[in-house]
Amino acid sequence: xxxxxxxxxxxxxxxxxxxxxxxxxxxxxxxxxxxxxxxxxxxxxxxxxxxxxxxxxxxxxxxxxxxxxxxxxxxxxxxxxxxxxxxxxxxxxxxxxxxxxxxxxxxxxxxxxxxxxxxxxxxxxxxxxxxxxxxxxxxxxxxxxxxxxxxxxxxxxxxxxxxxxxxxxxxxxxxxxxxxxxxxxxxxxxxxxxxxxxxxxxxxxxxxxxxxx
Numbered sequence: 001x002x003x004x005x006x007x008x009x010x011x012x013x014x015x016x017x018x019x020x021x022x023x024x025x026x027x028x029x030x031x032x033x034x035x036x037x038x039x040x041x042x043x044x045x046x047x048x049x050x051x052x053x054x055x056x057x058x059x060x061x062x063x064x065x066x067x068x069x070x071x072x073x074x075x076x077x078x079x080x081x082x083x084x085x086x087x088x089x090x091x092x093x094x095x096x097x098x099x100x101x102x103x104x105x106x107x108x109x110x111x112x113x114x115x116x117x118x119x120x121x122x123x124x125x126x127x128x129x130x131x132x133x134x135x136x137x138x139x140x141x142x143x144x145x146x147x148x149x150x151x152x153x154x155x156x157x158x159x160x161x162x163x164x165x166x167x168x169x170x171x172x173x174x175x176x177x178x179x180x181x182x183x184x185x186x187x188x189x190x191x192x193x194x195x196x197x198x199x200x201x202x203x204x205x206x207x208x209x210x211x212x213x
Contacts, residue, residue, distance in 0.1 A: 019048070019050060019057065019058070020058050020068075022048040022049075022050070023044045023045070023048050023050075023054075023055055023058065023059070023065070024069050024072055026043075026044040026045075026047035026048045027044055027065060027069045027113075028113050028114060029047060030044065031117065032113050036120070039062060039066065041056075041059060041062060041065060044065060062123075063125050064125065064128075066117055066120070066123050066124055067124045067128045067130075068128075068131075069114060070114070070124055070131055070135075071128065071130040071131040071133075071134050072134075073114035073117065074118060074135045074137070074138050075134045076114070077107045077138050078134065078137055078138050080104075080106055081104060081107070082103070083103070084099050084100070084102050085099045085100065085103065088102075092148075092149075092154070093145055093146075093148035093151070093152050093154060094149060094154055094208040094209050095204075096145050096148065097142075097167060097204055098197075098200045098201055100141060100142060101167060101196065101199075101200035101203070102196045102197055102200055104171040104172070104175065105171050105174055105175045105193070105196035105200075108172075108175035108176075108179060109175065109179070109193070112179045115175065139168075142164055142167065143160075143164055146160050146164045146167075147160065149163075149208055154209065155208055163207065163208070166203075166207070167203065170199065170200070171196065171200065174195070174196060175192075178195070
C-alpha cells in the first residue's frame with residue numbers, strides 16, 4: 001500500500017492588530033482575577049491562545065505590556081468623555097467641565113482594572129510615545145475647558161491651575177472611593193453615575209458659577 005504523507009497541521013493566521021487587542025484584553029482579565037502580580041507576557045499569551053513568543057511582536061517586557069494597556073485606557077477615557085459631552089450638549093464652559101467629570105467617573109467605573117494601571121507610573125514606561133500622546137490629550141481637554149471658563153468670565157485667570165487640579169482630584173477621588181467599595185457603605189447612593197452628576201454639579205455651581213443652585 002502507498003505510504004500516506006502526513007501533512008503539517010494548519011497554522012492559524014494572526015493579524016497583528018487583532019493579536020495586540022487580544023493580549024491587552026487578556027491583561028484586563030488577569031488583573032481582575034489575579035491582580036498585578038499575575039501579569040506576565042507568558043500568561044497574557046496563554047489567555048489569548050497564542051504562542052509564548054507571540055507578544056514579542058508588540059511588547060518587550062511586562063512594563064511594555066502594561067504601558068500599552070494604560071495608553072489604551074487613556075484613549076478609551078477620551079472617547080468616553082467625548083461621548084458624555086456630546087450626549088449632554090453643554091451650553092458653556094461650566095457645563096462642559098461638568099460633563100467631562102461625569103465622563104471620567106463613568107470610564108473608571110466601567111474599566112476599573114485599566115483605570116488603576118493608568119496611574120501606576122512605577123510599573124510603566126512614562127516616556128512611551130503612545131502613553132504620552134493619549135495621557136496628554138486627556139489632560140489637555142481639561143485645561144482647554146478651564147481656559148474657556150476664563151474666556152466666558154466664569155473664572156479668575158489666576159485660578160485656572162488650581163481649578164484644573166481641584167476638578168481632576170474631585171472626580172478621581174470619587175472614582176477611586178467607589179471602586180474600592182468603601183464609599184458604597186457610607187452613602188445611600190447606589191448609582192455611581194448619578195452620584196457623579198450630583199457631585200460635579202455641586203462643584204461647578206459652587207466654584208465656577210458661584211451659586212448655590
